[in-house]
Amino acid sequence: MIKKILVFVLVIFFIGCIQKPITLDEIEIRDYEGQKLSSVEDFRENSIKGPQYIDKENYNLEISGLVENPRMYSYDEVIKDNRHYQQVVTLDCVEGWSVTIFWEGVLVKDVIEQADPLQNATTVIFYAYDGYTTSFPLEYIMDNEIIMAYEMNNVTLPPERGFPFQLVAQSKWGYKWIKWITKIELSDNPDYEGYWEKRGYSKTGNLNESFFDR
Numbered sequence: 001m002i003k004k005i006l007v008f009v010l011v012i013f014f015i016g017c018i019q020k021p022i023t024l025d026e027i028e029i030r031d032y033e034g035q036k037l038s039s040v041e042d043f044r045e046n047s048i049k050g051p052q053y054i055d056k057e058n059y060n061l062e063i064s065g066l067v068e069n070p071r072m073y074s075y076d077e078v079i080k081d082n083r084h085y086q087q088v089v090t091l092d093c094v095e096g097w098s099v100t101i102f103w104e105g106v107l108v109k110d111v112i113e114q115a116d117p118l119q120n121a122t123t124v125i126f127y128a129y130d131g132y133t134t135s136f137p138l139e140y141i142m143d144n145e146i147i148m149a150y151e152m153n154n155v156t157l158p159p160e161r162g163f164p165f166q167l168v169a170q171s172k173w174g175y176k177w178i179k180w181i182t183k184i185e186l187s188d189n190p191d192y193e194g195y196w197e198k199r200g201y202s203k204t205g206n207l208n209e210s211f212f213d214r
């Protein structure tokens with residue numbers, strides 16, 4: 001009997017020891033399923049106020065506006081409470097450079113749905129730590145698999161690349177790929193204009209269209 005209990009306790013103990021591996025050194029991957037990737041270093045830093053350094057411990061992501069239950073999430077909550085998605089997507093800047101990266105993130109729609117959007121919400125406005133903003137029709141977020149990335153090429157987003165989250169706005173120009181996201185607001189104003197949109201860039205930001213609309 002004693003022996004059985006001892007074996008039982010030992011088994012439980014060993015199960016407890018089998019945990020997720022701990023990544024010691026984050027090593028960037030440079031190809032994915034045969035496709036060559038760009039490097040985290042290949043970006044040109046041209047953000048409106050330069051790199052932003054966000055402290056993970058004091059960070060909150062706010063979901064507000066036309067929602068039934070406005071929410072605040074910590075960095076860990078965003079990552080732990082949502083399913084993870086990976087995809088290779090190319091970011092094309094209007095300045096003529098591009099980078100192809102293996103992204104990992106959470107679906108924006110999963111994050112928004114927990115706040116229960118109201119019927120009259122038509123628009124999703126993203127805000128960033130540096131004052132940058134951009135917006136999308138709600139359908140773009142809901143009908144596509146749009147992620148907010150926390151890793152690129154298997155490494156945590158560096159501060160320069162938008163830590164904690166950058167929007168992977170597939171099929172949109174780079175200026176729609178907002179970094180350092182702090183707030184997601186649901187709105188009924190389809191005419192909202194973000195930072196570059198106010199300065200004449202197209203509101204849709206579709207890659208297959210010209211980005212300058214006036």
Ligand SMILES: Nc1nc2c(c(=O)[nH]1)N[C@H]1C(S)=C(S)[C@@H](COP(=O)(O)O)O[C@H]1N2
Pocket residue numbers: 043044045046047048049092093094128129130132160161162173174175176177178179180
């Ligand atoms: N918060 C914030 N996000 C931003 C920008 C910015 O200035 N501030 N620049 C945008 C532009 S114009 C591009 S091309 C991409 C480039 O990403 P990178 O700065 O990581 O290269 O970020 C976008 N996201």
Ligand SMILES: [Mo]
Pocket residue numbers: 092093094095174175
């Ligand atoms: Mo850009």
